[in-house]
Amino acid sequence: xxxxxxxxxxxxxxxxxxxxxxxxxxxxxxxxxxxxxxxxxxxxxxxxxxxxxxxxxxxxxxxxxxxxxxxxxxxxxxxxxxxxxxxxxxxxxxxxxxxxxxxxxxxxxxxxxxxxxxxxxxxxxxxxxxxxxxxxxxxxxxxxxxxxxxxxxxxxxxxxxxxxxxxxxxxxxxxxxxxxxxxxxxxxxxxxxxxxxxxxxxxxxxxxxxxxxxxxxxxxxxxxxxxxxxxxxxxxxxxxxxxxxxxxxxxxxx
Amino acid sequence: xxxxxxxxxxxxxxxxxxxxxxxxxxxxxxxxxxxxxxxxxxxxxxxxxxxxxxxxxxxxxxxxxxxxxxxxxxxxxxxxxxxxxxxxxxxxxxxxxxxxxxxxxxxxxxxxxxxxxxxxxxxxxxxxxxxxxxxxxxxxxxxxxxxxxxxxxxxxxxxxxxxxxxxxxxxxxxxxxxxxxxxxxxxxxxxxxxxxxxxxxxxxxxxxxxxxxxxxxxxxxxxxxxxxxxxxxxxxxxxxxxxxxxxxxxxxxxxxxxxxxxxxxxxxxxxxxxxxxxxxxxxxxxxxxxxxxxxxxxxxxxxxxxxxxxxxxxxxxxxx
Numbered sequence: 301x302x303x304x305x306x307x308x309x310x311x312x313x314x315x316x317x318x319x320x321x322x323x324x325x326x327x328x329x330x331x332x333x334x335x336x337x338x339x340x341x342x343x344x345x346x347x348x349x350x351x352x353x354x355x356x357x358x359x360x361x362x363x364x365x366x367x368x369x370x371x372x373x374x375x376x377x378x379x380x381x382x383x384x385x386x387x388x389x390x391x392x393x394x395x396x397x398x399x400x401x402x403x404x405x406x407x408x409x410x411x412x413x414x415x416x417x418x419x420x421x422x423x424x425x426x427x428x429x430x431x432x433x434x435x436x437x438x439x440x441x442x443x444x445x446x447x448x449x450x451x452x453x454x455x456x457x458x459x460x461x462x463x464x465x466x467x468x469x470x471x472x473x474x475x476x477x478x479x480x481x482x483x484x485x486x487x488x489x490x491x492x493x494x495x496x497x498x499x500x501x502x503x504x505x506x507x508x509x510x511x512x513x514x515x516x517x518x519x520x521x522x523x524x525x526x527x528x529x530x531x532x533x534x535x536x537x538x539x540x541x542x543x544x545x546x547x548x549x550x551x552x553x554x
Numbered sequence: 555x556x557x558x559x560x561x562x563x564x565x566x567x568x569x570x571x572x573x574x575x576x577x578x579x580x581x582x583x584x585x586x587x588x589x590x591x592x593x594x595x596x597x598x599x600x601x602x603x604x605x606x607x608x609x610x611x612x613x614x615x616x617x618x619x620x621x622x623x624x625x626x627x628x629x630x631x632x633x634x635x636x637x638x639x640x641x642x643x644x645x646x647x648x649x650x651x652x653x654x655x656x657x658x659x660x661x662x663x664x665x666x667x668x669x670x671x672x673x674x675x676x677x678x679x680x681x682x683x684x685x686x687x688x689x690x691x692x693x694x695x696x697x698x699x700x701x702x703x704x705x706x707x708x709x710x711x712x713x714x715x716x717x718x719x720x721x722x723x724x725x726x727x728x729x730x731x732x733x734x735x736x737x738x739x740x741x742x743x744x745x746x747x748x749x750x751x752x753x754x755x756x757x758x759x760x761x762x763x764x765x766x767x768x769x770x771x772x773x774x775x776x777x778x779x780x781x782x783x784x785x786x787x788x789x790x791x792x793x794x795x796x797x798x799x800x801x802x803x804x805x806x807x808x809x810x811x812x813x814x815x816x817x818x819x820x821x822x823x824x825x826x827x828x829x830x831x832x833x834x835x836x837x838x839x840x841x842x843x844x845x846x847x848x849x850x851x852x853x854x855x856x857x858x859x860x861x862x863x864x865x866x867x868x869x870x871x872x873x874x
Contacts, residue, residue: 354749383758391755401750405768405843415754418764460750467754 303330305365305471305502306351312359313346313526320346322526323360328471328519333503335513335534338523339549344506347523348473351504352393353386365392365470391419394464398476400456402448402463408435409444412463420467427466434462438492454485458492465496472496474505510554514538522546616816620807621823629803630824636720636789636799641782643725648732653762655737666733673730679791681727685719686795716797724792728785735777739770771843779836783829790825800824 306328313321320343328334336344349355351362353370362369367389371378381389403411412431416422435441438458448456457477464472474493478486490512497503497516507513513520513534520534522541530537530546538554541547606612620626654666673681684691689710698704714722743766751761793802804821808814 352753354752387752387755387757390753393753395750395753397746397750397753399746401744401746403747403750403765403769414764415751415756418760419755419757463754 304328304363305330305332306504307363308347308351308360309362310360311347311350311357311362313343313350313355314358320526321350324523324526324528326521326528326531328502328504330502331500332518333497333505333516334519334521335517336504336506336521336523337508337510337513337549337553338521338529341525342523343526344523345475348395348475348504348506351471351473352390352395354395364389387419391467392470394467394469394472396457396460396464396472396474396477398479400448400453400460400480402456402460404448407445407447408440408451408459411448411459412466415463416466431462431466434465435459437465437495438462439488452485453481454488457481457489461489461492461496470502472501472503474503474507476506476508478507478509508553510538510550522549524549611815612819613813613816616813617819617823620804620813620817621820623807625803625807626800626817626820626824629798629800629821630828632798632803633786633789633800634828636717636724636792636797637782637786639721640724640728640789641785643721644728644732644781644785645736645778647726647729648734648736651729651733652736652740655733656740670730670733673727678723678727678788679794682720682723682791682795685714685723686716688714688719716792716795719795720789720792720797724785724788728781731781732778735774735781736770739772739774740766742773743769768843772840775840775843776836779832779839782836783832786828786832787825 304327306326308324308326311321311324311326312319322343324343324347326334326347336347338344346355350357351364351369356370361371369389370381370386372381372385373379402408403414406414409428409431412434413424413427416427416430417424432441432444435444438461440455440458440462443451443455443459448459451459461477477493478489481489486509490509493503493505493512494516505512505517517534520530520532520537521528522530522537522543522545524545530541530543537546538550541550651666651670654662655670657663657666692710694707695710695713696704696707698706747765747769748761751765756765789799790801792799793805796802798806800821804817808817
């Protein structure tokens with residue numbers, strides 16, 4: 301069981317009276333790329349945000365790398381984590397957002413170095429070297445001293461990926477990483493993600509890019525109205541979906 | 555109908571009487587009215603300047619005699635001290651109040667809102683008087699266990715000097731206004747910034763200090779600069795506490811020599827000089843906090859005037 305990175309069981313999330321997640325079960329093993337597709341409002345982004353506690357759970361549990369998310373077991377009871385404990389558990393989970401969310405007042409290099417230096421208290425020179433290696437990997441070494449506003453959307457997203465990788469996470473979450481990009485910039489971001497998958501990173505990707513899901517994904521999950529409707533090999537799900545709702549969704553997007 | 559693929563300016567076959575070749579030229583601008591208004595304004599300025607120079611009651615020799623005097627200068631130093639300390643107190647109180655008002659604990663948020671309501675609602679002049687007369691309300695100020703023994707007790711008139719009364723009055727009042735400015739700044743930062751920082755494992759204080767506050771500064775700095783300039787002038791109210799800042803120093807002089815107007819002018823010139831320097835400082839601080847936004851700082855009137863003058867000496871079509 302040691303190679304299970306994410307174990308989610310019966311995950312429930314409500315926003316007031318709105319039931320966003322109605323019991324999600326999911327297991328993700330080390331090195332796997334899991335793509336989540338589904339119509340907007342299906343709860344796929346919310347589920348992703350539950351994994352690193354940007355949303356709290358209203359039911360069920362998630363275990364990431366052997367640690368329960370948001371809670372701790374103490375004297376045979378479940379207790380909520382403190383803010384500091386929550387922050388510590390997020391260190392192992394990288395996240396990439398639809399809207400990049402780079403820090404606009406810092407250069408590209410500062411964006412990448414900030415968390416390793418401030419959170420992990422790592423040596424500046426070592427972090428800087430690692431940051432430049434990561435920038436090289438996403439093809440943006442020449443932009444190290446640039447501010448995010450001067451970069452294209454695709455470049456910003458590649459920096460955001462490098463920033464998340466700088467914390468050396470065990471798991472990477474991608475929340476519609478290419479949805480805010482102009483069509484001609486999608487490819488460069490997907491290439492970086494493909495390289496990351498090839499390098500063996502465990503990834504959960506909420507996406508509308510069916511091509512990426514088909515070629516890179518090990519698993520494809522179709523969610524609708526807060527439930528996992530279909531789960532399987534990407535080719536199988538995309539080519540011959542078993543459920544009517546999956547068929548209807550794919551007919552619209554493919 | 556033939557397709558209009560071969561459009562050109564000479565194609566005036568539409569018969570609407572509009573000469574396309576003329577439309578291609580840039581419109582001719584008329585400056586007559588601008589010259590007229592500028593002339594009238596310049597004439598008014600000349601008249602004012604003329605009266606300033608020729609009216610003997612301004613007593614310019616007295617103004618400049620006292621302007622650089624030791625007494626006004628020491629008053630100016632006290633005004634600057636008051637301004638700086640009150641602003642520091644105001645900013646600190648403002649940050650604490652802003653954070654308190656955004657706190658999830660509604661008792662804390664409520665108390666902070668009450669503080670702001672009270673200190674914004676009572677005129678600062680009245681607040682200064684209250685602090686000045688604090689001994690009438692609390693003759694002795696003590697430190698100890700509530701309803702228990704006292705460790706330390708002091709006469710309020712000894713502890714709350716006019717200087718401290720001024721700092722308390724100005725600083726707490728300023729804190730109420732600064733809290734609104736800081737709160738607006740904190741709220742102006744995109745939620746995604748906090749989420750991205752959280753996702754990187756950053757602690758709450760680090761997020762506030764490294765991510766949110768620096769971005770909020772862009773919104774906080776300009777009004778804070780205005781508040782500082784405003785504070786410099788508000789310190790003149792402290793003259794009512796008989797604290798010899800700039801205005802009260804001038805008043806002390808003219809109450810002895812009856813040169814009221816020249817001394818008020820001398821004090822005003824100092825206020826003008828310092829506010830000008832502060833405005834310049836604000837420009838550079840704003841430029842610092844705008845880095846990374848890709849936005850050009852708005853040019854000052856002087857720079858705009860110079861650029862325009864230069865571009866007008868170039869021949870049309872040439873790029874400056």
